[in-house]
Amino acid sequence: MDRLAAGFWGAFFCTATLMLVISLAVFARSQRRVALMAGLTSLTSAGFVVAYLGWLPIEGAVEARVLSHVAVASAVLLALMLMSTFGMLPQRAVGRLALGLLTAAAALVLLAGWLLEPGQALALSSMAAFGVGTAMLVVTVRGARRGDRGGWSFVAGLVFMLVAIASLSWIALTRTTAWPVHAVAALAGVAYLCVIAAVLWARYSYLLELAQVMAHGPSYDPVTRMRSHSETGQMVGEAFFGRGAEARPIGVIAVCIGNLYALENLHGRAAFNHALFVCAGRLRRCVPQNVEMGRLGEDGFLLLVRSPAPLEGLAQLAGTIRERLVRPVTLSTRTDPAGLDGPSTSWVAEAGVGVLLTNTQVRPSHAVATARAMARTAWSYPSRLAYFDPEAGQIAELLPGEPVRARAPPAATASAT
16 A cells, blocks of 8 residues: 555544544443444444455455445444434334334345355445445435434535545455545545544533533523523513613514423423423524523523514514424433433423514513413414414414514503413
């Protein structure tokens, strides 16, 4: 091998070794699932490279047969780890189907390989590995467009992985010593490991933060990483009184989660805290930057939009919030760090959203109370959205796309509801 090519591969193996060492350190902190993912990724990638570079103590037809099996096993293992990271395997129906399809495809490729010459079997297995990677790329693109965790980082990582597989397959089939081919394969492998390491580190940080969240409770700021209740009051005061006495339009959106306390009664305070943490994270990711957010009681959130668009714009934002919050989530039911990936329960938030377009001359407490009453009333509506209907003089269901009119509600509205 050319010295320059050897230098590139040295960088790859140093990266894989560093990732393995970090995974052992994470394992010592009880985050075993994250450590297992990182360790398997580094070992599988390094083993795949060692085999395809021809460094195994075998030659000829036997080497080609072994490489065909290594390609299939590596592809299946990496696909399963990726699906586990995306949360597909804990879903029994999806996990069983994916595992069954992967196992059947791997067995079919290996069986077909034994009916071919060793070189042809190696080519078939390499194409199968590339095909599995491409299928995973499609899955990750769809997940990234939905806003799944990892998102576009996984997409970039899989692109690098496909480049590495294609380059290593060319090396294994032709035994080329051209350093540019080795450089492309090594750099793509390093980039793939770096991306996966970054995603797993984000997952590790999430679990550490989640451990603190579930041990404390909703009054502890890291639960939502939002303003505390007192800071939310200051935010409301600044929004209504911060610019003098002139009347300015302001949008108030209240979000209340109706089944948090039922979740606590069934599965404990840890599940309650985890659900609140997840809802707050989803809320932060879907609202624009000009929206200020804070806590509203123990089961809700308050959003203020200064100089808002017409009520139709607020209604569209409210619909986006509701759609994002009601996605199913798997919640942990234990507070110790080692058990966060253990016993769990599936949960769907029953979120009600109240939308109020008012002005700064209305009393802040009245506006917040009215928006909160709307959010709680929205639990009884199919759309889970509510607003103040000026013609009926009461809270009404807000249907997506329906034209609405706004007016500051009378002072009796909040108490009446």
